[in-house]
Amino acid sequence: MMHKVVRKVLLVAMMMTHGATADERLCGVEPCNEVVIDFKEKKAQVKSLGAKVTQGNGLAVSFPKAGSGVILSAPDGQWNLDKYVVVAVDVKNTGSGPVSLTGHMNERPWSNSFLHIPAGKSGTMMMYLLRKNTMLRDRRKDQFVGMNGVPGGHISHWDVLDPQAVKTIAIRDIDGVSVGQSIVITAVRAVGKYGAIPKDKEATYFPFVDKFGQFMHEDWPGKVKSVEDMKGRAATEAMDLGKNPAPGNWSKYGGWAKGPKLKATGHFRTEKHSGKWWLVDPDGYLFWSHGITGVHFRAGTKVGDRKHYFMQIPKVFGDNRNIDFAKANLAAKYGDGWEDAVSDLSHRRLKSWGMNTIANWSEPKIYTMKRTPYTVAVHYGGGGKDALPGLLKTPDKFRAFVRRRMAAEKGVTTEDPWCIGYFVDNEIRWKRGMNADLYYKIVREEVKRVAPNKLYLGSRLHGHAFPHGSKQNIVAAAAKYCDVLSINRYRFSPSDLVMVEGVDLPIVIGEFHFGALDRGMIHTGLRGVASQQQRAYAYEHYLKQALRHTHIVGTHWFQFREQNITGRTDGENYQIGFVDICDTPYQEIVDSARKIGRSMYELRMGN
Numbered sequence: 001m002m003h004k005v006v007r008k009v010l011l012v013a014m015m016m017t018h019g020a021t022a023d024e025r026l027c028g029v030e031p032c033n034e035v036v037i038d039f040k041e042k043k044a045q046v047k048s049l050g051a052k053v054t055q056g057n058g059l060a061v062s063f064p065k066a067g068s069g070v071i072l073s074a075p076d077g078q079w080n081l082d083k084y085v086v087v088a089v090d091v092k093n094t095g096s097g098p099v100s101l102t103g104h105m106n107e108r109p110w111s112n113s114f115l116h117i118p119a120g121k122s123g124t125m126m127m128y129l130l131r132k133n134t135m136l137r138d139r140r141k142d143q144f145v146g147m148n149g150v151p152g153g154h155i156s157h158w159d160v161l162d163p164q165a166v167k168t169i170a171i172r173d174i175d176g177v178s179v180g181q182s183i184v185i186t187a188v189r190a191v192g193k194y195g196a197i198p199k200d201k202e203a204t205y206f207p208f209v210d211k212f213g214q215f216m217h218e219d220w221p222g223k224v225k226s227v228e229d230m231k232g233r234a235a236t237e238a239m240d241l242g243k244n245p246a247p248g249n250w251s252k253y254g255g256w257a258k259g260p261k262l263k264a265t266g267h268f269r270t271e272k273h274s275g276k277w278w279l280v281d282p283d284g285y286l287f288w289s290h291g292i293t294g295v296h297f298r299a300g301t302k303v304g305d306r307k308h309y310f311m312q313i314p315k316v317f318g319d320n321r322n323i324d325f326a327k328a329n330l331a332a333k334y335g336d337g338w339e340d341a342v343s344d345l346s347h348r349r350l351k352s353w354g355m356n357t358i359a360n361w362s363e364p365k366i367y368t369m370k371r372t373p374y375t376v377a378v379h380y381g382g383g384g385k386d387a388l389p390g391l392l393k394t395p396d397k398f399r400a401f402v403r404r405r406m407a408a409e410k411g412v413t414t415e416d417p418w419c420i421g422y423f424v425d426n427e428i429r430w431k432r433g434m435n436a437d438l439y440y441k442i443v444r445e446e447v448k449r450v451a452p453n454k455l456y457l458g459s460r461l462h463g464h465a466f467p468h469g470s471k472q473n474i475v476a477a478a479a480k481y482c483d484v485l486s487i488n489r490y491r492f493s494p495s496d497l498v499m500v501e502g503v504d505l506p507i508v509i510g511e512f513h514f515g516a517l518d519r520g521m522i523h524t525g526l527r528g529v530a531s532q533q534q535r536a537y538a539y540e541h542y543l544k545q546a547l548r549h550t551h552i553v554g555t556h557w558f559q560f561r562e563q564n565i566t567g568r569t570d571g572e573n574y575q576i577g578f579v580d581i582c583d584t585p586y587q588e589i590v591d592s593a594r595k596i597g598r599s600m601y602e603l604r605m606g607n
Helices: 227-243 304-309 325-334 338-352 385-392 395-407 436-450 472-481 532-548 587-605
Strands: 030-037 045-049 052-055 059-062 069-073 084-093 099-105 112-117 122-128 168-173 182-193 269-273 276-280 289-292 300-302 322-324 374-378 419-424 485-487 507-509 552-557
Touching (some): 030 084, 059 069, 084 099, 084 112, 099 122, 112 532, 322 325, 325 338, 385 436, 436 472, 532 552
Antiparallel strands (some): 045 069, 052 059, 059 182, 069 168, 084 122, 084 182, 099 168, 112 122, 300 322
16 A cells, blocks of 8 residues: 655754764665764774874874775774664875775675775765675565665675674775875764664655655755756756767777777787787777676666555556666656667767776667677576576587577677677576586687677676686686686775786776765665765776776776666665666766776876
């Protein structure tokens, strides 16, 4: 039964002290704030990690070398932070240059965050207390289904710490950016009230999604209020794109027109030049793939028994089973012929944003327009990735599946100079007994059978904690047959990615992202930061480290368009878009991408 709702805008601006930023907020979370460490009355055990540390009104830390920092331990052995959503670390940059920091709780690989602070400024690192789905035991378990992020601060993840037993909080330099600089940690706080929606608000909480697919109960900069609002933004953005064309040093394909000219083959290829791996564009210019996945029109979410979640179901793009708010908003924003308008706009946006690649999971109608280089996602059926072990036991059957799928590309992408190459499969769950060597051999042969001039880009390995991107034997097998290793690398830096001994091959980062809870979404994605500005800083840091990496020839952000707040089919409802569900770009990260795009070739060459 759908409840009538008196629309209330519940601004959850955190009224915090100890140097916290004024716009710090957590969408869908009741505000609260407890000081955990203030270095006066509430102290902690302090251990230097190769840094110079002085304790007074705050904790002064100087960074003499890359990776140095400090680790804080609970005086009583552990802190119980089960009532909270975030551990916030307030930091003042007291040096003459910028600092970039990473933090960890209990030294867990995913219970961490990133913070960049310009010289003389203050900032707050926000480390989210991630929880498994099974840890959601209050009323919300039945109230909000099919959602990885749930109002009240439940941010689900597969790798978590026990929030009742937070033992250590570590703050370190990342990638040497902070070397020679100094900070003062002024306080550590636990913020955001974790738990069920207060009973006095439940009656008016549903529906909680407005007619545009946005969270109803809060406001934020950029929230859409009307169709006219969206149309006005389209006009404003058109002027912005006109003022910010593609970088002036790009070739036709987005290669480095002012750089060295190598052999032109009419297709993308790889070459090691001046000690670093590169892609080479069809005209022979050095090319580094600055890209984004999911360049398409859709963002669907289930309805079913969740009809009361939604204020309104779009008449054309929704029914009692599914809603696609992205398509509904695009149609309202751009009118008749919206698909063609959005297809054209996608290319103009990417060039303006300094991006030269339409990456995985994208729409063929868009990427085959021959305006932006692209990669193709190849999936051949046969029951999905869980069925692969069985298929590999019958190699001829497996080969037939791949051959049939690749045949569909013949004459479409196989000779298109704008096509970089093919990703086949995605994040394979390698099980005992699976023959990786046989797998990659068959796939390469079938890709090259119909597309001998295109790059085989691998299967997008996803061992985020492995130094090689996956188990060594898997990486070694892939390296024998792939033209480029593809590795999905959800970390705050790719600089620690190393090659398996004896392997020298280019790498493309197939996926990475960062998200925040300050603009209407309730799950950060796989890596969380404090705000949109910190998301932009993290993006710039990641790209710079990738550009310096000898083997990395590109990075592909996941993904172009925001996911629904109520989740896609598997529950993902991450704040990871370059544009939100209403097609409004996040200007902070756009600006960072533009900055990188204009300078990436010089950065790659070390100029």
